Amino acid sequence: MAEKVYDFLEIEHKWADAWEASGDALYSAEENSAKPKYYVLEMLPYPSGALHIGHIKNYAIGDALARYMWMRGFNVLHPMGWDAFGLPAENAAIANQRPPREWTLNNIAKMKRTYRRFAFSFDWTREVTTCEPDYYRWNQWFFLKMLERGIAYRKKALVNWCPLCCTVLANEQVVDGCCWRHETTPVEQRALEQWFLRTTKYADQLLDDMRQLEGNWPERVLTMQRNWIGRSAGTEVDFAICGDSRNIRVFTTRIDTIYGATCLILAPEHSLVAELLDSTAQARAKAMVDARAAGGPGDFEKEGFATGLEARNPFSGELLPVWIGNFVLTGYGTGAIMAVPAHDQRDFEFCVKYGLPVRAVISATGEGALEHLETALEIDGFVENSGPYSGLSSEEARRRMTHRAQNEGFGAASITFRLKDWGISRQRYWGTPIPVIHCPVDGIVPVPEAELPVLLPADVRMTGEGQSPLVTAPEFVNVKCPVCGGPARRETDTMDTFVDSSWYFYRYCDPKNGSAPFDSKKIAYWFPIDQYIGGVEHAILHLIYSRFWTKMMRDLGLTQNDEPVRKLFTQGMVIRDGAKMSKSRGNVIGADDVAEEYGADASRMFVLFAGPPEKESDWTKSGIEGIARFLGRVYRFATRNAVSTGTGAADDAVQRKLHQTLKKITEDFESRWHFNTSIAALMELLNELHAHESAISQAAMKETLRALTLMMAPFAPYLAQELWTGQGFAGPVFKQPWPQYDADRARETGAEIVLQVNGKLRGRLTVPHGTPEQELKARAAEHDKIAPLLSGKTIVKVIVVVDRLVNFVVK
RNA sequence: GCCCGGGUGGCGAAAUCGGCAGACGCAAAGGACUUAAAAUCCUUUUUCGCGGAAGCGGAGUGUGGGUUCAAGUCCCACCCCGGGCACCA
Numbered sequence: 001m002a003e004k005v006y007d008f009l010e011i012e013h014k015w016a017d018a019w020e021a022s023g024d025a026l027y028s029a030e031e032n033s034a035k036p037k038y039y040v041l042e043m044l045p046y047p048s049g050a051l052h053i054g055h056i057k058n059y060a061i062g063d064a065l066a067r068y069m070w071m072r073g074f075n076v077l078h079p080m081g082w083d084a085f086g087l088p089a090e091n092a093a094i095a096n097q098r099p100p101r102e103w104t105l106n107n108i109a110k111m112k113r114t115y116r117r118f119a120f121s122f123d124w125t126r127e128v129t130t131c132e133p134d135y136y137r138w139n140q141w142f143f144l145k146m147l148e149r150g151i152a153y154r155k156k157a158l159v160n161w162c163p164l165c166c167t168v169l170a171n172e173q174v175v176d177g178c179c180w181r182h183e184t185t186p187v188e189q190r191a192l193e194q195w196f197l198r199t200t201k202y203a204d205q206l207l208d209d210m211r212q213l214e215g216n217w218p219e220r221v222l223t224m225q226r227n228w229i230g231r232s233a234g235t236e237v238d239f240a241i242c243g244d245s246r247n248i249r250v251f252t253t254r255i256d257t258i259y260g261a262t263c264l265i266l267a268p269e270h271s272l273v274a275e276l277l278d279s280t281a282q283a284r285a286k287a288m289v290d291a292r293a294a295g296g297p298g299d300f301e302k303e304g305f306a307t308g309l310e311a312r313n314p315f316s317g318e319l320l321p322v323w324i325g326n327f328v329l330t331g332y333g334t335g336a337i338m339a340v341p342a343h344d345q346r347d348f349e350f351c352v353k354y355g356l357p358v359r360a361v362i363s364a365t366g367e368g369a370l371e372h373l374e375t376a377l378e379i380d381g382f383v384e385n386s387g388p389y390s391g392l393s394s395e396e397a398r399r400r401m402t403h404r405a406q407n408e409g410f411g412a413a414s415i416t417f418r419l420k421d422w423g424i425s426r427q428r429y430w431g432t433p434i435p436v437i438h439c440p441v442d443g444i445v446p447v448p449e450a451e452l453p454v455l456l457p458a459d460v461r462m463t464g465e466g467q468s469p470l471v472t473a474p475e476f477v478n479v480k481c482p483v484c485g486g487p488a489r490r491e492t493d494t495m496d497t498f499v500d501s502s503w504y505f506y507r508y509c510d511p512k513n514g515s516a517p518f519d520s521k522k523i524a525y526w527f528p529i530d531q532y533i534g535g536v537e538h539a540i541l542h543l544i545y546s547r548f549w550t551k552m553m554r555d556l557g558l559t560q561n562d563e564p565v566r567k568l569f570t571q572g573m574v575i576r577d578g579a580k581m582s583k584s585r586g587n588v589i590g591a592d593d594v595a596e597e598y599g600a601d602a603s604r605m606f607v608l609f610a611g612p613p614e615k616e617s618d619w620t621k622s623g624i625e626g627i628a629r630f631l632g633r634v635y636r637f638a639t640r641n642a643v644s645t646g647t648g649a650a651d652d653a654v655q656r657k658l659h660q661t662l663k664k665i666t667e668d669f670e671s672r673w674h675f676n677t678s679i680a681a682l683m684e685l686l687n688e689l690h691a692h693e694s695a696i697s698q699a700a701m702k703e704t705l706r707a708l709t710l711m712m713a714p715f716a717p718y719l720a721q722e723l724w725t726g727q728g729f730a731g732p733v734f735k736q737p738w739p740q741y742d743a744d745r746a747r748e749t750g751a752e753i754v755l756q757v758n759g760k761l762r763g764r765l766t767v768p769h770g771t772p773e774q775e776l777k778a779r780a781a782e783h784d785k786i787a788p789l790l791s792g793k794t795i796v797k798v799i800v801v802v803d804r805l806v807n808f809v810v811k
Numbered sequence: 812g813c814c815c816g817g818g819u820g821g822c823g824a825a826a827u828c829g830g831c832a833g834a835c836g837c838a839a840a841g842g843a844c845u846u847a848a849a850a851u852c853c854u855u856u857u858u859c860g861c862g863g864a865a866g867c868g869g870a871g872u873g874u875g876g877g878u879u880c881a882a883g884u885c886c887c888a889c890c891c892c893g894g895g896c897a898c899c900a
Binding site for chain 1: 824826835838851881900
């Protein structure tokens with residue numbers, strides 16, 4: 001039969017239209033299925049208006065997996081939605097005088113066309129758009145539930161303010177002291193009344209449940225989360241201030257070193273500064289705070305000053321001077337430390353600088369040999385010069401000292417976390433309204449559940465100035481108090497958009513539910529997510545918030561699972577000329593453009609072929625041209641061999657190659673996900689077919705092409721479908737059973753034995769599989785390349801590995 | 812500074828359990844087809860030495876050591892690149 005030209009645009013558009021016409025059922029998950037379920041999810045995008053090649057890589061991985069799992073007979077849930085609230089819509093609205101909603105929905109429509117153009121197998125019947133009231137009302141509902149339980153609360157606190165976003169940011173959204181969206185804009189500290197979610201209540205669980213994730217989440221994501229949560233166990237101890245009834249409470253993990261404390265240091269923001277110090281000292285502390293804020297991230301010189309106060313060490317009875325130090329953090333522990341310069345490097349630097357004494361109280365051996373220290377000795381060892389505790393191990397001393405502090409009422413064991421509560425108030429319009437009302441009589445009153453959703457008003461003037469634009473919408477702000485009926489003000493801050501993405505994947509399981517966020521029975525079937533795929537940049541943002549939200553929902557009785565995601569995969573970026581793609585560099589590769597130029601199949605296949613998916617892949621024009629060439633070769637080969645007249649002489653060899661390929665690709669899907677080698681194997685198979693083209697019988701040709709087509713389906717769905725239909729088969733190719741490999745048929749007939757002398761390759765020998773050791777040894781010894789090298793030498797040893805090699809060790 | 816990754820041809824990479832280093836692709840060079848070009852197909856391509864050639868020999872996976880019959884793979888030390896954490900008491 002005549003070979004056909006591979007017109008990818010014609011083929012891809014033809015099937016895109018056909019699939020579009022067949023409706024949404026094609027990729028719909030089954031609701032009541034006897035099949036095992038498989039929930040595969042890619043992180044939902046922000047609807048910026050255009051997909052780029054980095055998105056394509058994310059979805060190409062997930063889509064290959066979804067299609068493979070379908071072919072393996074699973075009931076696959078593969079949904080997609082829109083993280084549709086957020087600042088860009090608002091900024092665009094300010095720029096073009098069009099409402100954020102219109103801009104957002106337009107972008108969604110555009111991007112959805114691109115998704116369809118790429119034939120990603122999303123179940124659009126479950127689409128979730130977070131800016132729609134039928135979604136965000138449940139954000140509000142959850143908020144009310146959390147408010148009832150004290151998980152949501154309001155407090156005045158120093159918060160991170162991004163002057164470009166004109167809003168507050170959570171700690172997780174501050175990177176190196178700068179805004180996560182404006183990497184060169186330092187955040188400012190402002191004291192504001194804000195809504196918080198008590199993530200710290202779950203700090204222990206967030207940490208401990210990581211054990212369930214080990215092995216299935218990338219180790220570095222777990223490490224980042226562990227660092228972020230930052231649990232440390234220690235003791236809080238009170239030091240009585242001389243001449244005052246108050247105490248200074250410090251937190252330490254090394255109470256065993258307390259006899260070595262030579263001063264106390266308070267954070268400059270510590271409450272005692274205002275309570276006990278004169279105005280000069282207060283001004284110095286204030287200057288320190290300001291200097292620190294202005295300095296930005298990075299190293300800074302330790303500075304401090306003595307307050308003139310003294311406090312008593314409750315163990316030694318010694319009086320210690322009280323200092324203020326710029327390196328003591330107000331937000332961690334108690335905001336005050338005992339400085340033990342001999343055993344803490346930071347304290348060491350501070351005390352040496354200000355001439356405070358350094359006194360060693362820990363030795364490595366316990367033999368009382370305390371040397372003069374050039375640097376802090378930060379080890380566990382044996383306590384010395386510590387009154388009744390001298391001679392104890394550090395661990396034992398910590399136990400006894402903590403015990404005594406507790407008994408005598410001047411301290412307690414304490415666990416401190418670096419993790420802080422999640423500040424969710426945003427002074428912006430385009431987000432979920434926080435459903436509370438401020439009443440001058442009744443204070444903060446939750447909006448009654450029956451009145452949800454609190455709708456975002458449509459006509460609001462975007463200002464981009466410090467306050468939420470909602471402040472300027474009187475019909476929104478002015479309400480009656482639900483309790484007393486008197487005039488009251490509605491809360492005008494909106495929620496952080498990370499709230500939206502904290503539970504969207506639950507909504508996919510029951511997207512139309514009007515009476516609850518979801519039906520718990522449906523969650524019980526689909527959850528946890530079997531495979532989540534996204535970028536590593538969300539390691540301590542989205543991925544920690546989602547874990548918190550899941551635990552919170554479980555405690556509301558809505559779900560059973562402790563964790564939302566069983567397996568996490570973080571794909572590497574697509575880079576270009578060694579650099580990250582970004583708008584500012586102008587080197588972004590648009591998805592629509594590559595689909596037009598090379599085809600959707602070639603584009604997605606290329607990003608998978610460029611390297612293992614967890615690593616960065618380099619975008620090159622010649623690289624994608626190579627893949628496009630390969631697809632063309634497959635198409636032409638298949639069409640010209642629809643009827644073949646081959647002799648059959650190569651049937652065995654082709655069969656073997658086919659089963660080797662099936663084995664390879666099946667194993668790649670089941671374990672490593674190194675799709676670059678899967679695609680290489682497909683290329684090898686085609687090269688083999690090509691080399692023996694006229695020697696393959698009609699039957700073998702048909703069987704091989706059929707299997708090749710099925711193996712192409714997860715990577716190049718358009719071409720696979722076209723070939724499948726062209727071979728006379730009906731139905732969607734990715735709903736066919738995945739072809740099984742036969743290990744016997746994959747095996748080579750003969751084994752090539754490597755012959756070595758003293759570990760150097762000197763010859764080869766082909767023998768039947770499983771030829772025994774003795775025979776291998778004998779045949780190797782008489783091999784014409786080996787025999788001369790053995791003559792006149794003493795054979796010390798012969799290593800034989802059946803089916804692999806013979807190595808003669810000679811002298 | 813600490814904790815993870817990683818370093819292999821001109822380039823992206825492969826080598827999954829310690830057993831043929833460089834699969835597959837790109838780029839390059841030569842050739843076939845063509846009036847010509849594109850497309851396609853064929854050949855060569857780690858490197859050095861000898862050879863007209865088939866071939867023969869040496870070296871080679873960041874550097875230096877080690878274990879082993881055998882090391883890209885394991886161990887020790889170091890260098891470089893990427894990422895995370897970094898006054899968290």
